Amino acid sequence: MMKLLVVDDEVDVCDFVRKFFRERNFEVKIAHDGRGAVEVVRAEDPDIVLLDLKMPVMGGIEALREIRELGKTCKVVIVTALEDMASVDEARSFGAVDYITKPLLLEQLERTVLTLAEQVRTETC
Amino acid sequence: MAHDDNWLKLHDWISEKMNNCDGALIPMSPDKIQRRPEPELDYQVMLESASRTMIRFKRPERLIKVIVRIIDEQVKVSHTAMLVFQKDKNAFVLVDSKGAEGIKIPVGYIRLATDNPLVRVFQERHNYKIFETGAMEYKSLLDALNRHEVFKKNEDLRDMFERALAQMELLKSNICVPIYYKKDLMGVFVLGKKLSNLKFTRQEIGFFTTLANDVAMAMANAQLIQDLQDKIYEVHNLYEREHKIFIHTSISLAAAIDARDPYTHGHTERVTRISLVIADELRDMPEALAYRNFKETLHVASLLHDVGKIGVPDSILNKKGPLTKEEYEKVKEHAVTGAAILYPIRELGDIAREVRGHHERFDGMGYPDGLKGDDIPFISKIIAVADTFDAITSDRPYRQKKMAEIAMQIIRDNSGTQFDPIVVSAFLLAYRKNRFQDIL
Numbered sequence: 001m002m003k004l005l006v007v008d009d010e011v012d013v014c015d016f017v018r019k020f021f022r023e024r025n026f027e028v029k030i031a032h033d034g035r036g037a038v039e040v041v042r043a044e045d046p047d048i049v050l051l052d053l054k055m056p057v058m059g060g061i062e063a064l065r066e067i068r069e070l071g072k073t074c075k076v077v078i079v080t081a082l083e084d085m086a087s088v089d090e091a092r093s094f095g096a097v098d099y100i101t102k103p104l105l106l107e108q109l110e111r112t113v114l115t116l117a118e119q120v121r122t123e124t125c
Numbered sequence: 126m127a128h129d130d131n132w133l134k135l136h137d138w139i140s141e142k143m144n145n146c147d148g149a150l151i152p153m154s155p156d157k158i159q160r161r162p163e164p165e166l167d168y169q170v171m172l173e174s175a176s177r178t179m180i181r182f183k184r185p186e187r188l189i190k191v192i193v194r195i196i197d198e199q200v201k202v203s204h205t206a207m208l209v210f211q212k213d214k215n216a217f218v219l220v221d222s223k224g225a226e227g228i229k230i231p232v233g234y235i236r237l238a239t240d241n242p243l244v245r246v247f248q249e250r251h252n253y254k255i256f257e258t259g260a261m262e263y264k265s266l267l268d269a270l271n272r273h274e275v276f277k278k279n280e281d282l283r284d285m286f287e288r289a290l291a292q293m294e295l296l297k298s299n300i301c302v303p304i305y306y307k308k309d310l311m312g313v314f315v316l317g318k319k320l321s322n323l324k325f326t327r328q329e330i331g332f333f334t335t336l337a338n339d340v341a342m343a344m345a346n347a348q349l350i351q352d353l354q355d356k357i358y359e360v361h362n363l364y365e366r367e368h369k370i371f372i373h374t375s376i377s378l379a380a381a382i383d384a385r386d387p388y389t390h391g392h393t394e395r396v397t398r399i400s401l402v403i404a405d406e407l408r409d410m411p412e413a414l415a416y417r418n419f420k421e422t423l424h425v426a427s428l429l430h431d432v433g434k435i436g437v438p439d440s441i442l443n444k445k446g447p448l449t450k451e452e453y454e455k456v457k458e459h460a461v462t463g464a465a466i467l468y469p470i471r472e473l474g475d476i477a478r479e480v481r482g483h484h485e486r487f488d489g490m491g492y493p494d495g496l497k498g499d500d501i502p503f504i505s506k507i508i509a510v511a512d513t514f515d516a517i518t519s520d521r522p523y524r525q526k527k528m529a530e531i532a533m534q535i536i537r538d539n540s541g542t543q544f545d546p547i548v549v550s551a552f553l554l555a556y557r558k559n560r561f562q563d564i565l
Contacts, residue, residue, distance in 0.1 A: 012231035103218045103236035106295045 002117045005029045005046040007037040007063070008079070009055045017050065020106075021113065034058025038066045046074050047120045048113060051096070053080045053087050061087065064094045075116045079104070188343055189221050192336065196316065197223040200329065203317030204297065206230055208237060209344075210311055217244055217313065224317065230296075242288035243296075247303040248310045251282060258330050260302040263293050300325055302333040306341040371472060372425070379428040382435065386442050392515055393431060398564045399511035400427040405560075406551035412503040423504050426479035430508050433463030433480070460484050461493050479504040483512060486543045498545075506545040510536060510552050513543075518565050529556075529565055 004026045006017045011032070018028040029044050031037040035058045037051065049067070053060035064076060078091045078099040088099045098112055189207055197205040204224025208217040216236040222229055237244050246252050252261050255269050266286065270276055276283040293301060302314040314333060319325065379393040386392070404413070404423050413419040434442065437459055441452045448456065464481035467473040482496060482505030489497030491509075517532035533556050540549035555561065 010231055010234075012229055013234055016230055016234070103214065103216070103233055105238060105241075106235055107292075110295070 001025065001027045002048070002120065003027045003029065003044060003046040004113065005031060005037065005040050005044070005049045005074075007031045007034070007049065007055070007060070008052040009033060013052075017109075020109070024110070024114070026113075026117075034060060034063030034066075037063045038070070041067050041072050041074060042070055045072065048116050049074050049076045050100075050113070051076055051078055051091075053078060053084065053091065061090055061094065064091055064096060068094055075120065077112055077116070186220070188340070188347060192340055193221045193223050196314070196333075196336075200316075200332075201320045202299075203320060204229065205317070206296070206315040208313040208315060210309075215239060217241070219315075220312075237292070241292060242285050243292035243301065243313070244310065245285060246289045247301075247313060251285065252303065254282075255286070258327075258334055260300055260330050260334055261289070261293070262300045262325065262330075263290070263298065264324070266290055266293075300330070300333070302330075302337050304337040304341050304344075306345045311341050311344060375425050375428045378432060382431050385439065386434065392519065393428060395515045395519065395564055396430065396508065396511045397424065397427040399514055399561060400424075400507050402555050402560045402564070403507050403511060403548065403552050406554050407507070407548070410547070412547075416504070419504075422476060422479065423507060425473070426476045426483075426504050427508050427511065429463065429467060429473070429476060430480050430483045430512070431459060431463065432466055433459030433461065435466070436462040457484070457492050478502050479508070481505075483508040485509070487545050488542045491543075501545070506548045510544050510548050514552070514561075529561065 002025070004021050006014050006021075006028060007030075008014050008017070009032050014030045014032070018030060021028050029040050029046060031040045033055045037049070037060075038058070040046070041049065051060045051064060055063075058066075060078065060080075067074070067076070075098075076091075076096045078088055078096045079102060080087055080099060081102050088096075091099070097116065100108055100112060189209065193205050193207055196202065204222065206219055206222035206224075209220045210216075211218045214236060216238050218233060218237075219230050219235040221232055224230075239248070246261070252259055254275050255266065255273060256262070267290065270283065270286060270290070276286065293299075296315050297317055298315045299318040300314075300316045302316070303310055304312040304314065314337060316333070379397075383390060383393045400423055401420070404420060407413050408419060416422050434456075437456055441448065441455055444452070460481050460483060464477040467480060468477040479502050481493065482502045485491035485494065485496045485501040485505060486509075487498060487501070487506070489495050491501075513536060514532050517535060518528045533553070536544060536549055536552060540546045
């Protein structure tokens with residue numbers, strides 16, 4: 001089963017996205033800040049990470065850098081506010097593969113993650 | 126009758142919720158709310174009552190919250206959400222969501238683009254081709270897609286409806302109800318399934334569509350009020366800023382006048398402060414209330430009362446020793462000159478007459494116009510007292526306290542001749558309260 005990590009400081013967001021992707025046959029892990037995200041990546045080795053940029057304790061960019069330092073190659077999708085395109089560029093330089101802007105389009109969320117899942121599948125074959 | 130009972134309960138519940146909204150509402154008079162409705166009363170009557178109260182909401186967010194709560198708690202659906210069009214994002218954003226069993230979609234997390242098929246179906250009003258109520262029900266739409274004539278003829282329409290259906294699946298919605306204001310789609314109620322798993326009744330769908338109408342009106346209303354308040358705030362700020370600039374300009378101008386006259390250094394500032402103290406005692410007088418803004422007019426007029434001295438030559442202003450008759454006449458011109466300078470300035474037009482009159486005497490023996498009693502502008506009379514008080518107390522080789530006492534006596538003695546008795550009594554009142562102590 002494809003493993004997805006959802007990182008967002010809002011509990012409601014995590015619950016919603018977890019439900020959404022469980023119904024699409026994903027195993028979903030949750031983290032509420034950058035520090036937690038790094039821990040989950042280390043322990044669980046997810047295939048795809050949905051990473052919110054603005055979080056307390058450790059922000060998304062910082063977490064992304066640490067994830068890369070761990071040598072993990074999981075596909076990271078940045079979730080950020082429409083206004084904050086500068087951070088997207090920064091995240092891309094740390095190997096984020098895609099981004100979604102908030103408030104997000106459900107079909108975009110679905111399409112982005114499903115496409116990446118497909119990629120992971122073909123790469124591992 | 127069980128069904129009617131439910132509607133009655135809902136009616137009471139809505140009335141109660143609407144009236145308990147921390148002053149967001151103007152309470153309705155009791156006679157307008159039918160407390161004990163007749164048995165034949167249907168939900169339309171209930172909605173009328175709800176809409177009458179709803180229209181009084183001043184803040185759209187609060188209104189949306191209440192509506193979502195009403196539906197969630199009363200209609201018993203797995204989840205209730207509301208999409209509202211937001212101009213700045215050019216999208217329909219999910220603004221509130223509640224769900225006992227279904228999904229609770231986080232507020233502000235999801236948007237529907239304006240080209241989203243679900244939005245388009247409502248925006249272009251294609252839903253009316255299929256559903257007479259305008260609300261779109263998942264199961265009925267699925268049926269219609271297979272059977273309805275219009276889809277057999279129109280491939281594109283079929284495609285759009287199919288994609289709209291997919292959107293409803295994404296949102297886990299069993300029924301979507303459009304919210305229109307005039308011709309524009311303002312939002313969409315997104316409702317899950319009934320907890321009873323039964324189909325929505327016609328009556329319930331009717332309730333949602335009517336509620337949607339009311340919400341649209343109330344939201345448009347609330348938006349208007351919001352816009353108006355923003356506008357008022359903006360104008361107010363603009364006024365405040367301009368006003369500050371204006372007062373500061375007056376102060377600089379006053380300082381420039383002061384600087385030319387070494388004998389009366391600081392005179393303008395002191396006269397202004399003395400005038401304001403006297404005015405404090407007079408602010409409730411009918412003469413003061415006759416001004417649109419008494420205190421401010423007085424403030425600016427006293428700041429600028431000697432602006433006409435700009436026209437008096439330095440040789441006269443700086444002269445040591447007594448002035449000749451001609452020189453004195455020249456000095457007297459400053460009242461007229463001052464008014465002439467201020468008159469053409471729109472903001473200062475009213476102040477010109479106050480400045481012109483500050484050397485008039487109550488008995489008509491003053492200059493430049495020899496005005497008498499109530500013909501002299503009220504503010505001019507106040508400045509006259511303040512002007513005299515400062516002229517006597519300042520720049521004298523005597524001790525301040527003694528001079529203040531002498532000046533007070535002179536002003537008191539000239540009440541009714543040189544000065545207006547009302548202004549003099551206000552001055553004496555302030556004097557006894559020691560209110561000039563800090564100024565001199």
